Amino acid sequence: MRLEFCWFCSSKIYPGHGIQFVRNDAKIFRFCRSKCHKNFKMKRNPRKVKWTKAYRRLHGKDMTKDSTFELERKRNRPERYDRNVMENTLKAIKKIDKIRHDRAADHIAQRWKPKAAKERREARKELEQSISLIKAPLAIQAQEPAITVPKIKVKVPKQQTLEQPMEE
Amino acid sequence: MATRLQFENNCEVGVFSKLTNAYCLVAIGGSESFYSIYEYELADVIPVVKTSIAGTRIIGRACAGNKNGLLVPHTTTDQELQHLRNSLPDSVVVQRIDERLNALGNHIACNDHVALAHTDLDRKTEELIADVLGVEVFRTTIAGNILVGTYCALSNRGGMVHPHTSIEELDELSTLLQVPLVAGTVNRGSDLIAAGMTVNDWTAFCGSDTTATELSVIENVFKLRKAQPSAIVDEMRKSLIDSYV
Numbered sequence: 001m002r003l004e005f006c007w008f009c010s011s012k013i014y015p016g017h018g019i020q021f022v023r024n025d026a027k028i029f030r031f032c033r034s035k036c037h038k039n040f041k042m043k044r045n046p047r048k049v050k051w052t053k054a055y056r057r058l059h060g061k062d063m064t065k066d067s068t069f070e071l072e073r074k075r076n077r078p079e080r081y082d083r084n085v086m087e088n089t090l091k092a093i094k095k096i097d098k099i100r101h102d103r104a105a106d107h108i109a110q111r112w113k114p115k116a117a118k119e120r121r122e123a124r125k126e127l128e129q130s131i132s133l134i135k136a137p138l139a140i141q142a143q144e145p146a147i148t149v150p151k152i153k154v155k156v157p158k159q160q161t162l163e164q165p166m167e168e
Numbered sequence: 169m170a171t172r173l174q175f176e177n178n179c180e181v182g183v184f185s186k187l188t189n190a191y192c193l194v195a196i197g198g199s200e201s202f203y204s205i206y207e208y209e210l211a212d213v214i215p216v217v218k219t220s221i222a223g224t225r226i227i228g229r230a231c232a233g234n235k236n237g238l239l240v241p242h243t244t245t246d247q248e249l250q251h252l253r254n255s256l257p258d259s260v261v262v263q264r265i266d267e268r269l270n271a272l273g274n275h276i277a278c279n280d281h282v283a284l285a286h287t288d289l290d291r292k293t294e295e296l297i298a299d300v301l302g303v304e305v306f307r308t309t310i311a312g313n314i315l316v317g318t319y320c321a322l323s324n325r326g327g328m329v330h331p332h333t334s335i336e337e338l339d340e341l342s343t344l345l346q347v348p349l350v351a352g353t354v355n356r357g358s359d360l361i362a363a364g365m366t367v368n369d370w371t372a373f374c375g376s377d378t379t380a381t382e383l384s385v386i387e388n389v390f391k392l393r394k395a396q397p398s399a400i401v402d403e404m405r406k407s408l409i410d411s412y413v
Contacts (some may be wrong), residue, residue: 026270
């Protein structure tokens with residue numbers, strides 16, 4: 001039994017799930033559920049479909065380059081079974097998984113970081129400019145003379161006077 | 169000494185077993201008498217390993233190997249690979265190959281020094297064969313067939329090829345492989361040589377349909393009995409082949 005990865009969305013396929021498609025050139029495509037299978041049949045490119053791992057990695061949304069990925073790769077030359085090595089490997093897998101998880105979460109947190117500062121800047125600007133929507137500037141002036149509220153200039157169009165005399 | 173046997177009433181023993189100078193692989197699911205024949209001949213000398221490849225029993229045709237290494241297809245499961253690695257001696261390198269042509273036993277005929285390969289194999293696979301098996305690789309055909317692994321049974325001391333191989337081709341292959349070759353049949357005239365028998369330097373196993381004449385040809389070309397003058401092989405060749413293609 002081997003936990004494969006879905007060709008379309010890159011999620012793990014557990015036993016009893018999904019469909020495998022073998023093409024005429026002997027390439028095997030494994031899908032985790034009919035959603036991915038149907039998308040494949042529609043000839044969609046997973047790199048353009050937003051919810052797949054392929055898209056997220058390509059567009060920098062998820063972590064791509066990290067040393068923790070080197071543990072999980074397909075090895076074609078096995079080593080003789082050694083109990084100590086097996087024990088150490090199992091411990092290492094747990095640890096490396098946790099580290100990878102944390103680093104991936106960090107990566108996403110880093111992406112969101114500039115958002116807070118930007119929001120604060122925009123809020124401050126809005127506060128300065130549009131405070132008149134909430135409280136009249138003269139009222140603010142009266143209460144706290146220190147604050148200078150920017151004067152608002154309102155353009156009034158010139159009134160056109162009626163030239164026509166009233167009809168009697 | 170050549171032994172005749174069957175796997176579940178089937179004479180194609182080269183399909184269900186793989187014999188080399190350093191190990192022997194047999195398929196699981198057969199009767200104990202099948203294993204006991206192998207073990208009787210080989211148990212003290214080399215390990216006899218029961219295995220499956222990709223969950224199938226056709227291990228003789230799926231994998232290719234010699235005393236230096238064993239090549240298995242990419243469909244081999246991780247557990248089978250680990251089992252092979254644990255059971256085989258450390259001198260044998262077990263390698264899984266990513267190749268579209270999966271049945272390596274049909275595409276590669278090899279002994280400990282030289283290998284014949286299917287013409288359409290990947291360049292990377294060819295390099296891996298040369299590296300893992302420690303052999304010189306030649307891309308050839310045998311009697312016009314590209315499946316060299318099926319139509320040629322090879323050991324370090326001799327080889328047998330498809331019965332329709334011409335004399336010129338026999339000589340050419342003989343010089344390439346540096347071993348005496350004979351064009352013959354196995355299992356009462358079957359031209360799938362490597363599927364019908366499996367051979368190493370001191371012993372051979374054939375299907376029980378193999379006639380006494382075929383068996384004596386095999387024993388002569390692979391030098392399994394005490395030294396026989398090669399004139400007998402030539403004489404046999406003349407009597408066995410009625411037309412040269």
